Amino acid sequence: MITMKKIMYQEIVDRVASMCQEANYNLGEDVFEAFQQALRTEESPVGKDVLQQLVDNAKVAKTEHVPMCQDTGTAVFIVEIGQDCHIVGGSLSAAINEGVRKGYGEGYLRNSVVGDPLNRKNTGDNTPAVIHLEMVEGDEITIHMTAKGGGAENMSDMKMLKPSDGLVGIKDYILDIVKDAGPNACPPLVVGVGIGGNFERCAFLAKKSLFRPIGERNPDPTIADLEIELMEEINRLGIGPQGLGGSTTALDVKIEAEACHIATLPVAVNLNCHASRHQVAIL
Ligand code: SF4
Numbered sequence: 001m002i003t004m005k006k007i008m009y010q011e012i013v014d015r016v017a018s019m020c021q022e023a024n025y026n027l028g029e030d031v032f033e034a035f036q037q038a039l040r041t042e043e044s045p046v047g048k049d050v051l052q053q054l055v056d057n058a059k060v061a062k063t064e065h066v067p068m069c070q071d072t073g074t075a076v077f078i079v080e081i082g083q084d085c086h087i088v089g090g091s092l093s094a095a096i097n098e099g100v101r102k103g104y105g106e107g108y109l110r111n112s113v114v115g116d117p118l119n120r121k122n123t124g125d126n127t128p129a130v131i132h133l134e135m136v137e138g139d140e141i142t143i144h145m146t147a148k149g150g151g152a153e154n155m156s157d158m159k160m161l162k163p164s165d166g167l168v169g170i171k172d173y174i175l176d177i178v179k180d181a182g183p184n185a186c187p188p189l190v191v192g193v194g195i196g197g198n199f200e201r202c203a204f205l206a207k208k209s210l211f212r213p214i215g216e217r218n219p220d221p222t223i224a225d226l227e228i229e230l231m232e233e234i235n236r237l238g239i240g241p242q243g244l245g246g247s248t249t250a251l252d253v254k255i256e257a258e259a260c261h262i263a264t265l266p267v268a269v270n271l272n273c274h275a276s277r278h279q280v281a282i283l
Contacts, residue, residue, distance in 0.1 A: 005082070005139035007283050009089030012141070015281045016099025019145045020075055021107040023277040024067040027058040030213040031190075031276050034251040038241075047246025051188075054241070069275045072109040073147030075085075075100045075129040078208060093131055096143075101125040112150065132204060140282055144211045147277045152189065155181035158203050158268040170195060170267050171230065174181060177269040178234050179251070184242020186273035188251045189213065189236065190200055193256040194268040202266035209254035210272045211280075218227035218255055227253045241274075253277070 035058070039051045061068035087095070095170055103128040104111060113121045136142075157177045161169050174193060181189075194205030217224035231253040240246025251274070260266060 004084055004086040006086055006088050007141055009087060009095045010115075011283060012087070012092065012095035012143075013099040015143065015283065016096050016145070017103035017106065019143070019281055020100055020103030020109065020147065021065075021155075022060075023145060023147045023279045024072050024107065025065050026062050026110055026238065027068055027275070028213065030215060030277060031251065031274075032058055034188075034214045035274075037252065039249040042246050042248045043091075044240055044244075044246035047242045047248055050241035050244060050246075053139070061199045067109055067278075069149065069273075070110060071149045071151065071275075072104070072112060073149050073275075073277065074153070075104075075126060076132075076146050076207065077129055078132045078134065078144040078150050078211060079261060080134050080136045080140075080142040080144075081215065082140045083135055083143060083219040084137075084139035084183045087141075092133070092141075096129055096131055097127045099274075100127050100129045103111045114272070132207075143281045143283070145279045145281075146211060146272075147275075148185065149273045149275055152181075152185040152271040152273040156186040156206070156268075156270045158199075158206075158266070160199065161238055161265040161267050163265045165224060165265060167226075171233070173267055174230060174238070174269055175233060177271070178239070179237060181271055182279055185271040186275070187239055187243060188241050188248045188274050189234075190272040191230070191250050192254065192270040192272060193255040194266070194270070195255060196260040197258045197266060198260065198264070199266060201258065202260075203268045203270070205256040205258060206268035206270035209256040210270060210276070211278050212254050213278075214252045214276070220255075220257070223255050227255050230255075
């Protein structure tokens with residue numbers, strides 16, 4: 001007989017609340033280190049100045065427990081649920097939304113969600129969160145959270161390329177999206193790319209890629225090489241930190257690729273701004 005591990009509803013609420021606050025106050029080590037690295041390599045004096053301001057801003061946010069940006073983001077979750085665990089006291093999505101409500105409310109973080117895209121009335125508590133669920137083996141729940149800024153999300157894009165467009169078509173498309181975004185996505189960026197899947201899966205892959213820490217390459221060597229090549233090409237565009245010119249337009253490029261239909265080549269680009277905020281918790 002399989003024993004199901006029990007995870008309490010309130011434990012999820014409290015962990016999610018703390019993740020929402022930590023994500024906004026405490027820039028991850030990977031992003032902070034990428035700023036420092038960019039400071040060493042940035043060629044433009046103005047670009048260097050902006051990067052130094054980003055470093056200083058991240059330090060103030062961490063020490064004074066204030067958000068690193070006024071846009072505290074949509075709370076987006078990818079949750080891996082072990083098939084041998086059971087949530088006691090309520091549903092997983094209710095617990096996550098209650099955690100977001102608590103975290104954003106008690107942390108005085110800006111509520112950035114409207115309940116209806118047409119009447120635009122703010123829900124007042126940053127819910128509903130965007131929640132993606134993946135069933136996995138085991139008895140743990142792994143919660144990945146990002147506070148995703150609206151400016152960078154606005155400049156993201158998805159396209160169904162033709163298979164004959166090939167690698168050249170993929171690269172041209174990604175570079176065009178970054179060029180069109182210019183300063184509007186708040187560079188330096190983390191560029192998340194999905195290749196393959198189908199229409200909706202491809203967009204999810206682009207989002208998922210942004211949860212991988214900066215500097216961690218895709219395990220497939222061909223995709224890893226493409227990440228590096230694209231980052232070099234993007235950094236030759238000259239957009240620079242905050243779009244003021246320079247050699248640091250992207251801190252990293254992340255690609256997730258999956259199988260697709262013989263007649264299709266979906267590609268999605270999900271841009272993330274310099275406030276690239278992600279957290280992970282295992283219950
Ligand atoms: S896109 Fe990012 S850096 Fe720009 S305003 Fe939104 S959260 Fe802040």
